[in-house]
Amino acid sequence: xxxxxxxxxxxxxxxxxxxxxxxxxxxxxxxxxxxxxxxxxxxxxxxxxxxxxxxxxxxxxxxxxxxxxxxxxxxxxxxxxxxxxxxxxxxxxxxxxxxxxxxxxxxxxxxxxxxxxxxxxxxxxxxxxxxxxxxxxxxxxxxxxxxxxxxxxxxxxxxxxxxxxxxxxxxxxxxxxxxxxxxxxxxxxxxxxxxx
Amino acid sequence: xxxxxxxxxxxxxxxxxxxxxxxxxxxxxxxxxxxxxxxxxxxxxxxxxxxxxxxxxxxxxxxxxxxxxxxxxxxxxxxxxxxxxxxxxxxxxxxxxxxxxxxxxxxxxxxxxxxxxxxxxxxxxxxxxxxxxxxxxxxxxxxxxxxxxxxxxxxx
Numbered sequence: 001x002x003x004x005x006x007x008x009x010x011x012x013x014x015x016x017x018x019x020x021x022x023x024x025x026x027x028x029x030x031x032x033x034x035x036x037x038x039x040x041x042x043x044x045x046x047x048x049x050x051x052x053x054x055x056x057x058x059x060x061x062x063x064x065x066x067x068x069x070x071x072x073x074x075x076x077x078x079x080x081x082x083x084x085x086x087x088x089x090x091x092x093x094x095x096x097x098x099x100x101x102x103x104x105x106x107x108x109x110x111x112x113x114x115x116x117x118x119x120x121x122x123x124x125x126x127x128x129x130x131x132x133x134x135x136x137x138x139x140x141x142x143x144x145x146x147x148x149x150x151x152x153x154x155x156x157x158x159x160x161x162x163x164x165x166x167x168x169x170x171x172x173x174x175x176x177x178x179x180x181x182x183x184x185x186x187x188x189x190x191x192x193x194x195x196x
Numbered sequence: 197x198x199x200x201x202x203x204x205x206x207x208x209x210x211x212x213x214x215x216x217x218x219x220x221x222x223x224x225x226x227x228x229x230x231x232x233x234x235x236x237x238x239x240x241x242x243x244x245x246x247x248x249x250x251x252x253x254x255x256x257x258x259x260x261x262x263x264x265x266x267x268x269x270x271x272x273x274x275x276x277x278x279x280x281x282x283x284x285x286x287x288x289x290x291x292x293x294x295x296x297x298x299x300x301x302x303x304x305x306x307x308x309x310x311x312x313x314x315x316x317x318x319x320x321x322x323x324x325x326x327x328x329x330x331x332x333x334x335x336x337x338x339x340x341x342x343x344x345x346x347x348x349x350x351x352x
Binding site: 014038139140 | 213214216217220221223224227228245246247248249250251252253259313315318319320321322323324325327328331334335336338339340341342343344345346347348
């Protein structure tokens with residue numbers, strides 16, 4: 001028997017656009033476009049219970065005490081402070097330009113790829129929060145602290161190398177990071193009461 | 197001499213739409229690449245706090261989320277309006293955080309386990325007591341890399 005040769009008809013592709021539109025809209029609806037942003041932090045490792053009460057051996061002049069009260073007031077070194085003024089205060093504390101005996105001690109040390117630098121190696125910023133303080137206030141303070149450190153790094157880079165911090169070579173960035181390393185310690189209000 | 201051409205009746209050729217699917221597919225792939233699927237449905241109301249210095253979250257696959265806030269209105273009958281914690285899709289207690297983190301970590305590849313980051317997505321009005329308790333719990337299980345979710349603040 002002889003077979004008739006059949007021609008394959010063209011596939012109508014006009015609905016393809018509709019199908020892909022549908023898919024596109026589905027993805028638009030189910031996905032969230034916003035990239036998450038946040039403040040990263042490293043928590044200190046847990047301490048065994050018996051060591052809890054033993055406070056670290058830090059000289060008083062090296063400690064900057066920040067307290068957030070239940071009423072969302074920020075108390076820096078026993079003084080009520082506005083959030084806008086906090087950054088300047090913290091920077092002044094960390095820098096200690098005039099070697100003030102009330103500010104943290106300057107220690108001259110060899111920093112890799114920079115050389116001898118006098119910096120406040122042992123300073124600590126102690127952040128205490130009361131249980132009823134709002135999270136927003138806490139984040140405000142945290143972000144001001146981060147800003148203070150990055151401003152100090154930038155300032156140092158400008159003075160030393162005449163360049164912005166983020167434009168420095170990687171090893172120099174690391175060295176500046178050592179000089180202005182974030183030394184923030186957090187204490188819960190209960191622990192402090194125990195100490196008293 | 198100018199030759200006056202006789203006006204021909206010109207017909208518009210049919211617009212070819214054969215490349216339209218390709219264009220749309222390209223759009224589709226673009227969106228699939230840049231977006232990430234919604235991770236969970238919120239059961240708590242979260243308005244993230246605003247901060248001046250924020251970093252972008254990297255390595256989404258290594259981040260686990262803890263949501264903190266007041267339950268949404270439809271859950272308030274059964275769960276009250278106190279600040280609650282949400283892990284994955286369900287409300288949880290602070291004591292459950294430890295086992296959650298341990299489980300999530302053991303599900304990761306071994307080389308990634310140290311890189312696990314916990315993102316605390318908390319409402320801006322959350323009392324700090326809750327946050328401190330969460331942090332304590334995270335410290336206990338050595339989940340030390342944390343991120344406080346916050347939005348970029350344009351100005352004060």
